[in-house]
Amino acid sequence: MSSYVRAVRLINFRNYADATALFSPGLNIVVGDNAQGKTNLLEAISFATTGSSPRTPNDSEVVRWGADFARTEMRVSLDESDGSEERKVAVGYAPGQKKRLTVDGAPASSLASYAAGGTGVRAVTFFPDDIRIVKGAPSDRREFLDTLLSSLRPSYARAVAEYAKAVQQRNQLLRRIRDGFSSEKTLSTWDRKVMELGSEVLRGREAAAEPLNALFGTSVRTLYGPEKAALRYSHSAPLDGYAEALTEAREADIERGTTSVGPHRDDFAVLFGGVSMTTYGSQGQQRLSTLALKFAAREYLRGETGEDPVLLFDDVMSELDEERRGYLSGYFLESTQAVITTTNLEYFDEEVLERARVVRISGGALSRPTRDGAKG
Numbered sequence: 001m002s003s004y005v006r007a008v009r010l011i012n013f014r015n016y017a018d019a020t021a022l023f024s025p026g027l028n029i030v031v032g033d034n035a036q037g038k039t040n041l042l043e044a045i046s047f048a049t050t051g052s053s054p055r056t057p058n059d060s061e062v063v064r065w066g067a068d069f070a071r072t073e074m075r076v077s078l079d080e081s082d083g084s085e086e087r088k089v090a091v092g093y094a095p096g097q098k099k100r101l102t103v104d105g106a107p108a109s110s111l112a113s114y115a116a117g118g119t120g121v122r123a124v125t126f127f128p129d130d131i132r133i134v135k136g137a138p139s140d141r142r143e144f145l146d147t148l149l150s151s152l153r154p155s156y157a158r159a160v161a162e163y164a165k166a167v168q169q170r171n172q173l174l175r176r177i178r179d180g181f182s183s184e185k186t187l188s189t190w191d192r193k194v195m196e197l198g199s200e201v202l203r204g205r206e207a208a209a210e211p212l213n214a215l216f217g218t219s220v221r222t223l224y225g226p227e228k229a230a231l232r233y234s235h236s237a238p239l240d241g242y243a244e245a246l247t248e249a250r251e252a253d254i255e256r257g258t259t260s261v262g263p264h265r266d267d268f269a270v271l272f273g274g275v276s277m278t279t280y281g282s283q284g285q286q287r288l289s290t291l292a293l294k295f296a297a298r299e300y301l302r303g304e305t306g307e308d309p310v311l312l313f314d315d316v317m318s319e320l321d322e323e324r325r326g327y328l329s330g331y332f333l334e335s336t337q338a339v340i341t342t343t344n345l346e347y348f349d350e351e352v353l354e355r356a357r358v359v360r361i362s363g364g365a366l367s368r369p370t371r372d373g374a375k376g
């Protein structure tokens with residue numbers, strides 16, 4: 001069996017002062033009224049798993065109001081083949097200070113390596129706001145791809161971050177050249193750097209594009225219907241024509257003061273029967289395609305690592321019809337581990353509830369943890 005999360009402790013995290021939740025393999029249902037802390041709990045599991053919040057780039061938002069730090073601790077049950085049984089990981093954050101990440105008590109070598117499997121577990125998250133991946137701007141779609149690929153390899157995460165910096169610096173230089181403060185000769189050093197890092201990003205994305213397209217097609221068929229669905233990556237320049245395209249765009253780039261070619265300008269189309277869901281999708285189609293993207297991400301991670309990621313899905317049942325809710329319950333029950341939130345247990349059949357662990361939340365307090373492995 002793949003690794004899974006046994007327990008998470010939240011200290012000064014969002015509306016939690018100090019609370020511990022225990023989880024089982026298979027389906028875990030977090031239930032509570034509105035604004036009790038369900039989303040915050042999923043966010044905390046993700047924070048503990050990757051060292052960052054999937055909801056905000058601003059870490060200080062997760063610190064409980066009035067507190068001066070936030071901390072998550074997590075116990076992960078490891079895949080047996082590793083020999084060791086359990087890993088303990090923690091993330092501590094105090095505004096103004098460097099984030100502290102530890103694995104079995106020792107500092108993690110970097111955030112990138114912590115997030116890319118350093119904790120022993122990977123996660124795929126779904127938050128209602130993720131619909132922007134389909135509905136929103138190209139940057140939302142690029143972020144989806146980059147987060148997924150970064151969770152596989154720390155080197156990809158580093159390339160993405162360094163590439164963004166290199167593009168910014170090139171842009172500054174372009175403007176200096178345009179305004180006569182620098183000579184065009186200085187540009188070739190930055191072009192090489194941008195190309196080198198950009199190529200690494202492109203290679204990662206190009207390798208993932210086709211498998212993700214196929215997995216997305218299958219997920220849409222099971223979730224939605226016989227529609228032929230596809231993801232189509234669109235390049236500002238493909239890998240093999242990157243250098244030429246960057247050189248060709250040089251004059252125009254100087255004029256505009258921005259870099260117009262490279263993976264930071266790419267996008268992918270989400271298509272149902274050839275129709276763009278970004279432009280023409282109904283709310284329901286956009287939501288289902290977002291779910292299908294997440295399912296594709298799960299399968300992709302599973303294929304690449306041989307490990308099933310943990311699924312953290314927020315309020316996923318509420319806008320689905322009964323048949324799809326039934327399908328999803330089965331999907332989660334059969335996963336290595338899923339933690340999903342709901343305000344309403346009636347979305348689940350009796351037999352699903354019998355097989356699931358139910359965690360109740362009220363005002364940032366969790367139902368008393370029961371022994372590991374016990375339900376309820």
Ligand SMILES: Nc1ncnc2c1ncn2[C@@H]1O[C@H](COP(=O)(O)OP(=O)(O)OP(=O)(O)O)[C@@H](O)[C@H]1O
Nearest residue numbers: 014015034035036037038039040061062063064065
């Ligand atoms: N940094 C913070 N410190 C304290 N409370 C916070 C912080 N950030 C958010 N909250 C509060 O936590 C509460 C619970 O939020 P959460 O999004 O987890 O609710 P939820 O149970 O998922 O609700 P819903 O069913 O309405 O989506 C909210 O009232 C929110 O204002």
